[in-house]
Structure formats: C-alpha cells, structure tokens
Amino acid sequence: MTLCKFGEEYLKKARARPLGTPVLEALQIIKKHLYPKAQLPQEPLVVREISQEEAISDSHIGPGRGGVCLLSGEIVLVKGLWCLKVPIHETLHKISSVRNLEEALILRPLFEGLAECLTGYLLHRSYEHVYSKCWRPDSKEFLCHKSYEANCRLWGAFFHFVPIESIIPLYFEFPADWKRMCETFADRVNQNGYKAFRDVLGGILSSSPPVTDQTFRNECEDVFGKRFTVYCRTPLALDFSNVIRLS
Numbered sequence: 498m499t500l501c502k503f504g505e506e507y508l509k510k511a512r513a514r515p516l517g518t519p520v521l522e523a524l525q526i527i528k529k530h531l532y533p534k535a536q537l538p539q540e541p542l543v544v545r546e547i548s549q550e551e552a553i554s555d556s557h558i559g560p561g562r563g564g565v566c567l568l569s570g571e572i573v574l575v576k577g578l579w580c581l582k583v584p585i586h587e588t589l590h591k592i593s594s595v596r597n598l599e600e601a602l603i604l605r606p607l608f609e610g611l612a613e614c615l616t617g618y619l620l621h622r623s624y625e626h627v628y629s630k631c632w633r634p635d636s637k638e639f640l641c642h643k644s645y646e647a648n649c650r651l652w653g654a655f656f657h658f659v660p661i662e663s664i665i666p667l668y669f670e671f672p673a674d675w676k677r678m679c680e681t682f683a684d685r686v687n688q689n690g691y692k693a694f695r696d697v698l699g700g701i702l703s704s705s706p707p708v709t710d711q712t713f714r715n716e717c718e719d720v721f722g723k724r725f726t727v728y729c730r731t732p733l734a735l736d737f738s739n740v741i742r743l744s
C-alpha cells in the first residue's frame with residue numbers, strides 16, 4: 498500500500514505539528530458530521546507514533562495501522578502505515594463509551610466494523626476524494642484503504658435502513674451502562690419502523706449460546722429482509738450517499 502498525492506501532503510503537514518493535532522481534527526469532524534456532543538476523556542491526550550515491529554509485538558495492535566492502548570488509553574499510530582483515516586478511526590474508539598466495557602471487548606469484531614464504517618462515512622462527508630479514491634475501492638492500493646470489510650459492510654447496510662445517528666446511544670453516550678445502551682439502541686431501531694428488532698446484545702454476559710457479531714447479523718437479516726443481505730454482500734453497503742441520516 499502506498500500514499501496517495503493528498504496523503505503525502507497531509508503527512509508532511511501532520512509531521513510538522515504535534516501528533517495530537519490529527520486527533521483533534523478528527524474530533525471536529527466527528528462533532529460536525531455525526532455527534533455534536535463528542536468529547537475526549539478528561540485525561541491528558543497522549544498520541545504516539547510507533548514502529549511496525551513495536552505494533553506487531555503488542556497483541557492489541559498487531560499488524561494494524563493504529564490503536565488505542567487498553568490500559569493507558571494512549572493512541573498509537575503505526576509509522577509508515579497511517580494516514581488520514583487512522584486518526585479518525587482511533588479517535589472514534591477513544592471517545593466511544595463502550596471502549597472499556599467487557600461486553601464490547603467480547604464483540605470486538607462488531608465494534609471494529611462499526612468504527613471503520615463510521616470512519617468511511619466521515620471521510621465521505623469531509624474528504625470525499627479520500628473516501629472515493631482510497632478508502633472505498635476494492636484495490637488495496639492506498640494506505641487509507643478500508644479494513645474489517647465484512648462487518649464494515651454489515652453496518653453500512655444497517656444504515657441504509659435506520660439513520661446513522663441511531664448508533665449514538667450504543668456507541669457514544671455516557672455514563673456507560675451496557676444494558677441501558679443496548680435497550681435504547683434497539684428502541685431507536687423499533688421507532689424507525691422495525692418493531693420486530695430485538696435487543697440481542699444486551700444479555701451478552703449471560704447468554705447461551707454465546708452472542709457474537711453473527712447474532713447481530715442474523716437479527717438484522719431477519720428484520721430487514723433480503724435487501725439487507727444483498728447490501729451486505731455487495732459494495733453498495735459502503736455507498737454513503739444513500740445512507741439515512743437525520744440531519
């Protein structure tokens with residue numbers, strides 16, 4: 498993967514400033530296009546660039562392009578692998594109310610897909626050319642190429658049925674209370690005309706069989722029907738010009 502022309506300029510500017518700047522910019526994009534009340538936690542913001550070797554030896558980051566350390570909360574960007582989309586994706590994790598919840602850690606593939614889908618949506622709203630030339634194409638030519646594709650499409654498909662803002666109670670609102678967040682989220686889906694949609698995530702810690710991202714996918718397929726399944730299987734899911742939004 499290489500840097501696009503825009504990426505070269507972007508990184509040159511980013512390197513001339515403190516590394517927290519791309520994160521603060523990402524926060525502004527999130528506030529403007531998705532969640533006006535978004536804010537960073539009270540703790541000091543620490544953003545560090547690490548080498549690919551260092552990333553691989555950290556089980557939470559591995560071959561990824563960035564991450565938020567579970568214990569320290571610092572944001573890391575992997576040298577040579579990060580460009581515009583990584584600070585947006587990691588800032589979403591950083592400000593998310595589910596970041597430290599055990600339930601969300603069990604559902605990590607689902608929430609990684611969500612963070613990546615929201616990242617794509619925010620690129621579409623704020624850096625359309627990066628979205629259409631680097632993030633969305635199937636070719637993995639550029640560094641801002643999308644990751645977690647299957648669950649990213651799952652959420653993209655989801656937002657073609659209910660407004661993207663429906664995710665706010667599950668992903669952003671504090672205080673973090675998993676059961677309440679899941680209930681409110683399911684309520685939002687119900688209010689948008691899908692009354693059969695059940696809260697399949699709320700009881701995750703006591704559920705048998707275990708709740709996974711597949712449980713959520715099955716519920717969506719049952720409730721939204723064949724069109725949802727078709728969206729999930731095709732690049733249509735990531736066409737954000739057609740997602741539903743409230744504002």
Ligand SMILES: [Zn+2]
Pocket residue numbers: 586590609612
């Ligand atoms: Zn992530």
